[in-house]
Amino acid sequence: MTTQPAPVEIQFDPDQEFQHDAIRAVVDLFRGQSMAPSQFEMSHDGAQGALISHVGFGNNVMVADEQVRANLDEVQDRNGIPAAFRGLANDAVSTLASWDFTVEMETGTGKTYVYLRTALELNKEYGFTKFVIVVPSVPIREGVEQNLRLLQSHFADLYDGLQYGVVKYDSKDLARLRGYANSNSMQFLIMNIDAFNKTDTNKIYDDTQDSMMGNRPIDFIRACNPIVIIDEPQNMESDTAKKAIAALNPAATLRYSATHRDRYQQVYRLTPVDAYRLGLVKRISVWSVTEELNGNKPYLKVLKVTAKKTTVTAQVEVSVLTDDGVKRKKVNVTGGRTPTDLRKVTDLDNYDGYVVEDINAEGGYIEFTNGTVVAVGDTEGASHDEVQRAQIRATIAEHLDRELEFHKRRNDPGFAPTKVLSLFFIDKVAHYAPDDGKFRRWFTEEYNAAKARPKYADLDLPAADKVHDGYFAVDKKGTVKDSRGSAATADDATAYELIMKDKQRLLSTDEPLRFIFSHSALREGWDNPNVFVICTLNDSKSEMRKRQEIGRGLRLPVDANGNRVTDPRVAKLTVVANEAYDEFAATLQHEIEAETGVKFDKTSIENARAKRVPVTRQPNTINSEAFNDLWARIQHRTTYQVTYSTSDLISNAAARLSRKPSLVGAKIRVVKSDVDITTDGVHADVVAEKSAITVQNSYPIPDLLGNLTRLVPVSRASIAQILIQCGRLGEVTTNPQQFIEQARDAIDQTLAELLVDGIKYEKRGTGTNSLYEMSLFLDEKEREELAARVYEVTNTNKAPYSHVVWDSTLEAEVAARLDAHEDVLVFLKLPRWFLIDTPVGPYNPDWAYIKQDEDGHQRLYLVRETKPTQDTSELRKKEHLKVEFGYAHFAALDDVNFGVIDSADQIAEGS
Template identity: 40%
Template sequence: MKLKFDSTLDYQRDAVSSIVDLFSDFPLRGSTFSLASQSVNQLGLTELGVSNPIPSDQGEFETVTLTKLRAVQERNGIEMSETLDGLNFSVEMETGTGKTYVYLRTLFELNKVYGFTKFVIVVPSIAIREGVLASIDLLRDHLRSLYDNVPFDASVYDSKHLGRVRQFATSNTVQLLVMNIQAFQKDVDEASDPTKANIINREQDRLAGRRPIEFIQATRPVVVIDEPQNMESAAAVAAIARLDPFCTLRYSATHKRPYNRTYRLGPIEAYDLQLVKRIEVASVVADENPNAAFVRLHGVDVTKSRAQVTINHGRGKAFKTKKLWVRPGDDLHQASDQRQEYATGWIVSDISFRPGAEAVEFTNGSEVTIGEAAESFDEDTRKAQVVETVRQHLDKEKTLRPLGVKVLSLIFIDRVANYRACDDDGNPTPGPIAQWFEEAYSDLASKPRYAALGLPPVAQVHDGYFSVDNKRRPKDTRGDSAADVDTYDLIMRDKERLLSLDEPLRFIFSHSALREGWDNPNVFQICTLNESRSTDRKRQEVGRGLRLPVDQSGERVHDPQVNRLTIIANEAYDQFARELQTEYEEDTGQRFGIVPKQAFAKLALPAGVGEPPAAPLGEAVSETVWEHLKETGYLDAAGGVLPKFNPTADDFELDVPAEVVPLRAEITDAVSRYVFANRIINARKRQTVRFRKQVSLDADFKELWERISKRTKYRVSLSTDDLVSSAVSAIAGADPIEAPKVRVRVVELEHSRAGIASDKQIDQHEYATAAPTVLPDILADLQNETDLTRATLVRILRESGRLSEFAINPQAFTVMVTAKINSVMHRQMVDGIKYEPIPGLHWEMRRLEPEASEEIERYAARLYKVQSDEKTLFDHIEIESEVERRFAKGLDDNVKVRFFMKLPAWFTVDTPIGPYSPDWAIVFEDSERVYLVRETKGSADPEELRGREETKIRCAREHFDAIGVDYAVVSRVDQVVGRVP
């Protein structure tokens, strides 16, 4: 199976042209160069090479380039640069959207348009280097087909093979040289000992006394920096400058310093355009252990010689977890309000303050680190993560296998030995994680619901990518050592093979190798198994699985219902969402929920009939509109959206400057994208389907409901014996006591410019934890809570038949028994127990109505409430813009519209450039009945629609003409009326 690449994606072509257009209409000249030997020990050899074109006048070139840069920035809606920050140009592209593809396309486009042939790709690590080389191999045929089979060579700089540098310089074909920053960062001038400088910066007899870097410098290469945020040190910046580049192109999703930002495709834009998978978080969080000597270390304070911990405190209903500071000599038995579990040596004996090894030791020999709490359910949590990963994987495989989509799961571990260890003879043995996995897979795969999958044996479905020592034993590494090279080679070589359904491997375990530089489009689950909450950056974790998947023909799958990445995280989903949002803000420099002054720069006024399309408003006009919105009370001084902006109100009309009134709806939409509250409210209001009244009116259903819906009341009167008897009955009838749980909640993270919402829960379940090892004095605790004698309590416990459950969860059992006894005692004045109906009180049928909202969950974002129920299928319509809201209202209000509906996303028309989804189906009734299909746009002028969009619309028009349906593009309802025959 070979991956296929689409050369027609608009956003990628925009990114390429944004760089290429910087140098248009300016004369560049090609040149050769010569390097003569400077060594007295060598003959006067001359090396002739071919340079990239260079400016005839560097000063004039930079002046013109700044003008070109500002023009590109304005069309891309980016704040324009006042000055040129060198010939450095930053392209920001979200992980998974084809960054490497884009910059390779850009290099070949620069060759095609301007004749550039020398390109250096600088990377920060072995992993990324291997990823780049793998991408070049995968794209070789694709690039040649796009660029008339232009010959090119790609090589890696290797100090042991300096002949490649000479070949790079002297060849007249396209040359791609991939270099690790570490290979040329140490300069002769920086080293006290010249022999400590990188070989590339030292004179070489094999090169006629020249330094290898001189060959690269003389070519004036175009330098691409892949992940430049990792190369911002002074030494790295100086090393890149020593390459003497014609220009430097910087590609990343997370720039630290965006030199001359030229193009931006951020995480929210990628999410909105459905260029990456949607993200779900399966939050796996254990209850705190209420039945043990639980201690979790949060941190240490070396200045005050103390540590902060959380422990269990109190008993029965007074139980809680308590955070406190402790010092050597402190006794947790006293600090916990005399909890029995802490009575045996839980006295602080020592605190380690060493960074990375913080710990608290106790006199009983126990030790608590930040990595793992004492008497916690951390191991249960990690095991539940493994089970959850397998379950999520098999569910997706069941759905996607018929579509020809291979499902992969990626599992990071923090210690190799936890997955694969070695015995004394060096033979590999499964670690605990491998054992958990094999148990979970064997158990789940045997269930009937997965029988049709024909799953491979457990031994074939999982494997690990780990570096090895000189005895071939797996070992922990950071991912950037020489030992990792073979590991990366194996990973990259297997990338396409892993996509085949014929390959049984589905679950991939890694220590560090896959954290950057590698991804696979068919990774649908990512699980990070740490002995504490994951401290890795969320974007790094998520980035390994964001790419859209491919099917068995190598084609990308664009179905949003398929494209969902599940992160199995050992933390609460709202915490995950908050941290992910914080990282987005840190990485992009953009605050969520704040409307920037450039928000309207790309909007364009509608052109008159026969007139050319109008230019975008631009930065200056956008700022004027922004200031107007601030002055009229829609925005605060920072750009935050104020309550006055309420587009969901029926009478709302945004006050905009007179010159942009035709763009009122588009400006309203632009501001709406930054309103976080709107998205949260709409995500919770899911009443998207009209309640089926005919069911509630059915006689049989009424009879059933009449029988089961009545309410009752009861009375109780007890003596002491009756108290025992009733308490026993109440306890015996209580819900079973369960062990504390590891709880899984799966939520979808909704991305918007307003923020990361995590309120859409789509699944939940639980796993049991291990039984407690210490049991408290239950009679003492119950006496304290009920004031009954020990003898009475013993009778109740024995006769209840539930005492064995005390050992399962002492805390929960004690709380339940206390509540039942107290409840019975509160009814002692009642003489016995008697049930009787309460006349006129019953469960009301209308309470069933909200359940109808579960029928179509996808219509839950932004809704228009239909006023004319007889006109459409649903009582709410999902709309995507203010233009659509007004159009829906116009159809709703117009008496000549007999019926209308918003067509679902899967209703598509095939076109040569991809599927097309029309917006509306309408039945219009005047003197005769007419059936219409309409597309709503801010402008109906074909000249204002982007090329690919207009092509799809033209295809759709032909399609609907062929089947006899009237089709048009409109922006207002009166245009519908005007076009009806």
Template identity: 30%
Template sequence: MHRLDAIDAYNQKLVKKIAVRGITVKHLAGSSAYLYVDGLEIGKGADFPKARVELEVQTAQGIKRQVKRLSQGMNLHDISGGIEAYKGLFIRDVDANRDIVELSNGDMIGAGEVTQDVAEDQKRRIQIREVIRAHLDKERQLFAQGIKALSLFFIDEVANYRDYDREDTLGEYARVFEEEYEAVLADFLGQLDLDDAAERYRKHVEAIPVRSTHEGYFSIDKRTGRSVDGKIAARGDFAGQSDDVDAYDLILKDKERLLSFEEPVRFIWSHSALREGWDNPNVFVMGMLKKSDNTTTRRQEIGRGLRLSVDQHGERMDNPVTVHDINELTVVTDESYTDFVTALQKEIIESLSARPRKASVDYFTGKQIKLADGTTSVLEKSIAQALYNHLIRHDYIDDDGLVTQAYKDGRADGTLAAPTAEMLKPVIDFVWPLVDALYLDLPKPTDGRKPKKIPFNEANFKKREFQELWSRINHKAVYQVEFDSEELIKNCIRTLDKSLNVTVMQYLVEAGKQVVGLEVQQLEAGTGFKVSETKVEHSAVSAGSTVKYDLLGEIAEKTQLTRRTCAAILTGINPGTFAKFKQNPEQFITEAARLINEQKATVIVEHLTYDPLDNRYDSSIFTENQTAQDLSKAGEKLKKSVYEYVVTDSKVERKFVEKLDVSDEVVVYSKLPRGFSIPTPVGDYNPDWVIAFRDDTTKIKHVYFVAETKGSMSTLQLKGVENAKIECARKFFSSLGKSDVKYDVVTNYSELMDLVTG
């Protein structure tokens, strides 16, 4: 069985295990107008060039960062779901030749760049803090064993670490590091055990000034155009002066000195250690203070830390008993833990797909083979041992377990030696594919979930039954509603004071470790890492000062109330409630509007009337502007649907579709496209299903809309806004005056048939 502890990106050896700490913003203030351009592409035909842009988006679960494919003219305020920080901002141009996106405010963002982002500063501080914590944990463990621990930071700009305009030449990251180091170290030392080993470690780290414990090396400082010759602060023996050349030589050339406890440098900063050819066996923690680009893979980056460590005597720490306890690399990244390890496993398995594997008894044991009669059999260890011996005896594998040319030639010519072991003879012809798999290129894993547009069934769409159904419901309408504004204002004030919750910015730190004895199959399945710890960091930073908010206008727009009514509500709430706006402006607006809409929903339905218009929807809404979807959730091809597949979000909905498609009573059905919506005072409503049933004269008998309660919605939303939309839909369909069209809510096919036949 092929085992893998980690891949050395260069020498392809089995080396350190990997642990990952990923930091994700869980609740954004949103006002920083964060934009990150990931990459650009030339469109096909007459398409505009498109850019993959990461930005903040208002979702039902809160503000999240999402990647969107944007082109010239797109409005970022609309794309983001109405985040105020993007108001008036749109894509002026996408220049794929220069990898630049130009915004309407004049900003030019290149691929790999990020706009000013309050959250980014806080994330970097937390990353630096986590690197220091991980370093001290590992260093305390290794110090008594005579092993010096190093940590490596990758940064995206030299000026973030080295600022020659300052007297101390410390860039922003360096200053943050020194602040966090002193705080974390004090807390860490305060929790040490009171034994001799802990006391020796305490004396060692307390003797190292913070300024001496970190160093950077850069072949060229791109910010100033200088090479490595700028003066920096004291280091070495804690006195005197040193310069960039000395730092460069220490880190790049003098490994023995760097790995000595006498040398105070333990934290190393680099712009791109990959290009500068540096690696060190004692890197135990890596901090990725930069965005991953398209030319450097995660596997290449962490390859700088995947080396077996050495002690003070230069002895490699490869004792089989302790090798994996000692040699563990922790990676601290600003990506979520899941995103990072998923991409890392994918990159590793892709590199393995073209790499010869080694034959071993473990590799063959437990493998399935297909016999002549079509049945399968599992190789027991005794047969695996016999096969391995056979390969060795005939020089079909070399001393390293790699398949030789002799096997390849014999396999091609059909002249492979017959086995002498009796247990191997019945299965020998069926085990050769297992040997072939050791050297033949394996197909790279394909992503079957690639989004695609769902094919349209024009024949079902043109059926008379569906066209008659469509003609009956295809009406646009306007509504009128009257309600007591004073009662609504009082209810909203009371609810906001009681239920408005606004949190400060939060960061989820997820830590996970590579599983013991990692196997290739686990990498292929994406299960090579497991989460071991999660914790939440809070930030008191508010981004409110960076964006001017039209608070009344935003809430009025989201609630469809007048500015006067919204002003009466906001001036009536307690000062403490209103003060929550400063904590997180975007969330305040979103949550306040949601609570107001819920109160509004309780009073509108009984006073609501619809007036159908002569205007109708064009049938092109069934085919135009259709988005690509994940067809892995689409199930089997459908026979009676207007669309050949239907993407469902739940097992209940999937079962409902399956029943519809085989029902003798159903002629044709469709999931209504997003373009068809019913206007309501609490937002447009898009019914899910239209279904045409048979009767004795094959005419349309009923139409039903199926509503599904979604787990992401709160109880209040279901009782308030969602229930109001359902009641509005009842009144809309009733206003059409079609006796053979019914509207109702069901959760399964049996309920539907009860309503049809009742």
């Protein structure tokens, strides 16, 4: 017979200041209340007409409403509660809007401990004995019950041996409510909201139940005048739920959550930023497992479907061909009379047939003419299996690395062995539960491969079948099934009860189980402190809220002795996500702002966005001799001619294409970032990257000539010769889109070289449109610009406008230096209408100015472009070409010197 490892007894710290503050915030609301136990009688007529009575005990709240109002003011002032969260009724000055109070505490900081101990403090100071804990789901109910059992001895030590009763509401055992009501000791009743929010079907409202003395079961609760504690109240804000809670006849209602929807009267607040800053939760890292775009498959994700009175539209994310390659883009699509054709939107052949046939708002999906149906939140065209397997591999590696780290520290002073757990959320039980389930199979293969690595030899790892298990709902036939995570069914309860019972055993380092698979049972309510890695496996990006996702692992870990570990080297949570790390951070920040009301400080630029300043013309400059002299030099428009040899284009482009790297399949990239939550926002910084995983596929060859003819200004015949002469058509099936982009790049680069060498600019002469008219300065409307995006000119005789609008910090520095430089007579940021024609589109240079020598005799007429580097070959293709054509344009003008600068120190250079 196998001996089960002894469970780890978690040691609770009773002296955490933030928890004391949260407890006192509620207890102090009732200052002025005296010890006053309450008794009541519930009776019925016996069979022979005799009156049978039962004495019950409840809460007798006598403190005046006005006193609680005053207490509330003091508590809110003490805890710095924002005015928006204070919950005063419009017509209430000295009275309460209601006796509903909220406590906000970040997930993982001991919310359950705080409200249970608050109840004990209320009992100690005021004699209150009856408490009802209302929860929104089965897992939270099971978690609360387990915590009450687990904390019994801890609380007995703190409160002179105090014992309390725990009643979990069960409609099949209603007699327990009589015991709850009749007991004169402290009692907790735990109820799921679904058990009493339907007056027509819930047994708690039935007055014909046996042993209820002709009363409704709920009457026994009502008579106790209980203090109602609501766990996760944001899930119980419907009118039906509110009426059900009011039916309990609460003396007061205390609401505890990290994400309140309605704050009523808030008395304490511990935000995610506070918890992270104070080290009350684990640090967070993210392994981002993402497939890079390749354009060979029609990637499509349906983001949302919106129904209006006369139209139904949808927003989708697709791959789009751009000048910089294939990029993802969000686009709005329509059906009906003007159906969206994604082939035209994306400019990619693989979207042929993706014409919107139907957008179904009720079903939440889009159907295309090729028969493809994609639901909201689902993704088409991604390499699901490859990404999911990479996530499993990354999770196992991260887990074993943590075990190895702790193993190496086993002899460090003050370090105790610490169990590492990893948690997988999966989309379908069928992907794991059967012996041939893909997640089970992949996990076993990847675990065995990792176990065989010499790196982990010292860990003496158990066999694969000992280290993982699933916790799923089970029906009456013993068959595991998907669950919703919130249903109060017996089938779902099996999963919750099992994992709750195992919670402390799982903390033992002698227990081989360390990888836990769950469908939805553990999304809320179950908080094992030693979850160090969380991986969400699904067919698209996680539909779970980020705060809900990381919430299962935020709690500080415990070592083998049951002591909390605050060492930041240990207290770290890693999330393995199928999305980019910056997207993960942005979503997490958005959720924190939306759910908690936290407003992150922005940069000085963003804080100043609301402030705008008027930009006005400065006639002193515009009418000056110096400004007119400068304008006379640069005002000429030009035309250009280009000559090049087609044979040179074909041979040079083919040679360049032949030298391009060999084509490779699409890659899955695995990148790790550390997440930091500060008052500025949620930030993610890359700290590690694994070798990319190549997805091996062979794709059909698209219309190469047709695609390239659209992308480059070269004849179809020339393109055909380039492709033939490059000698690489045999490898196109490996990655057709990559080949198209290589071919486009080779042709564009070759063409650019020929254009730069073969272009010639000359002035347009004296006819119409031959000059940039100075009158355009006077035609421009004076405007307001963002204060954070302008430089205010000091010398009113030096620039045509009062402010210079800049697009980068370098431009701001250049403006300030031009303004201050003694040898600069006049300068201007060239207006957006000052455009030079080039073969790759209009070009708008940055600066024009006059620099004179120290004696004031010689003037230099300078036009400068500000770029991150003076080596224009390092710029993006079009930027590089436009600068090169800029040199050619200004060379055609008289005495104008054009150049590129990457520092404000260079404004005086050039001749």
